[in-house]
Amino acid sequence: MKSKSKSTFFIILLIILVLLYLALFGLQLGTLNIKGANNMRFGIDIRGGVEATYTPKDLGRAPTSAELESAKSVIETRMDTKNITDREITIDSTNGAILVRFPWQSGETNFDPQAAIKELGETAQLTFKDPDGNVVLQGSDVKSSTPKLNTSNGKYEVSLELTADGATKFADATGKLKGKTISIYMDENEISSPTVDDQITGGSAVITGNFNESSAKTLASQINSGALPFSMEAKDTNVISPTLGTGALNVMVTAGIVSFILVCLFMILYYRLPGLIACLGLILHASGVLLCLSIPQFTLTLPGIAGIILTIGNGVDANVIIAERIKEELNAGKTLRSAIELGYHRAFTAVFDGNITEVITAIVLMIFGSGSMLSFGYTLLCGVIMNFIAGVTATRLMIGSLSEYNGLKKPFLYGARRLA
Numbered sequence: 001m002k003s004k005s006k007s008t009f010f011i012i013l014l015i016i017l018v019l020l021y022l023a024l025f026g027l028q029l030g031t032l033n034i035k036g037a038n039n040m041r042f043g044i045d046i047r048g049g050v051e052a053t054y055t056p057k058d059l060g061r062a063p064t065s066a067e068l069e070s071a072k073s074v075i076e077t078r079m080d081t082k083n084i085t086d087r088e089i090t091i092d093s094t095n096g097a098i099l100v101r102f103p104w105q106s107g108e109t110n111f112d113p114q115a116a117i118k119e120l121g122e123t124a125q126l127t128f129k130d131p132d133g134n135v136v137l138q139g140s141d142v143k144s145s146t147p148k149l150n151t152s153n154g155k156y157e158v159s160l161e162l163t164a165d166g167a168t169k170f171a172d173a174t175g176k177l178k179g180k181t182i183s184i185y186m187d188e189n190e191i192s193s194p195t196v197d198d199q200i201t202g203g204s205a206v207i208t209g210n211f212n213e214s215s216a217k218t219l220a221s222q223i224n225s226g227a228l229p230f231s232m233e234a235k236d237t238n239v240i241s242p243t244l245g246t247g248a249l250n251v252m253v254t255a256g257i258v259s260f261i262l263v264c265l266f267m268i269l270y271y272r273l274p275g276l277i278a279c280l281g282l283i284l285h286a287s288g289v290l291l292c293l294s295i296p297q298f299t300l301t302l303p304g305i306a307g308i309i310l311t312i313g314n315g316v317d318a319n320v321i322i323a324e325r326i327k328e329e330l331n332a333g334k335t336l337r338s339a340i341e342l343g344y345h346r347a348f349t350a351v352f353d354g355n356i357t358e359v360i361t362a363i364v365l366m367i368f369g370s371g372s373m374l375s376f377g378y379t380l381l382c383g384v385i386m387n388f389i390a391g392v393t394a395t396r397l398m399i400g401s402l403s404e405y406n407g408l409k410k411p412f413l414y415g416a417r418r419l420a
Helices: 002-025 065-081 113-120 164-176 213-224 245-271 273-294 302-331 335-367 372-402
Strands: 027-029 031-035 051-058 088-092 097-103 126-129 133-139 144-152 154-163 183-186 189-192 204-211 230-242
Touching: 002 372, 027 273, 051 113, 051 273, 065 097, 065 113, 088 273, 097 113, 097 245, 113 245, 133 164, 133 189, 133 245, 144 213, 204 213, 230 273, 245 302, 245 372, 273 372, 302 335, 302 372
Parallel strands: none
Antiparallel strands: 027 031, 051 097, 051 230, 088 097, 126 133, 126 183, 144 154, 154 204, 183 189
């Protein structure tokens, strides 16, 4: 049992080194592609991006303010889904247009605005039509569309969740069209023609057919992107130059590294062995947060950087509280094992209370926020989770492991006044 405890430190150290490597350099093995820090999606101010003006296509009239607001909401939702949090979406009511600004993808090399705007998906209008060509449902009547595997027959399907108004329309249409088809169009292009087997009520429906995983995902994505109140086309696309650029990013990275080294020096000199363990915990913390950003390609914005810095600071605070508690218990005459157990136990309440309030804040920001608020909330939540994993759990296991070695049992190594 004791030998297993002794090896725990080295197992966790290996995990930290692997995660640090992945966070910095990434990994690509066949279809597995983990992107590192160099392949993050950076905000407009750091790397630049695209500016495009979206205007109604073949509408025949000026769009209303409500329609423009609806179109803006759809574009914002698409960007949130794609983790594009650094963006500007502005309505130009005078010209009936929507101005969109968003950053380049991480792997962008040719910086072609026309190619970049394809990331936002279809800008056509989605409609459901009966065999006579009458529109029975519009894209705005669909709440969400999801591909799924039917476990009973092993075939892929596309499920639909409709709005309350859409559910009423669809129930009426499917009641009249039993045995007939309802065709789904993106503008005038037919993308699917499912047959109505029975009247569909309740606001949920399933589209079946000869789908594989890829085609089911494609159809679901087309339906989700088709809630625009009218077809749109992108005009006047331009390249946006970064206002800060890679130079500013390099300065921030350098400042972060210098600050990290100074913090680690203080922790090691003042708290000794717990300080060293705290530094390893901070490396695990930072690596985990970077991977939370790079793997899903979540846009790293300035508010996001602020969230990372805030949670790393909280990680330092947590380790200071824990180290002080351990030192106090040793000075009070407790054995080393008892001091470590009591130190973590008594410090946990303070650490938990401080972090749980941030979790609540982060969740509220992610639910009700968008854009930069969503970015801040996401990095804050990831940082707090990593604080519990790295700053509390991992460090506790590591320091408990090292304390099993005879040469590392001296109270002095844990900041206590006693030398033996």
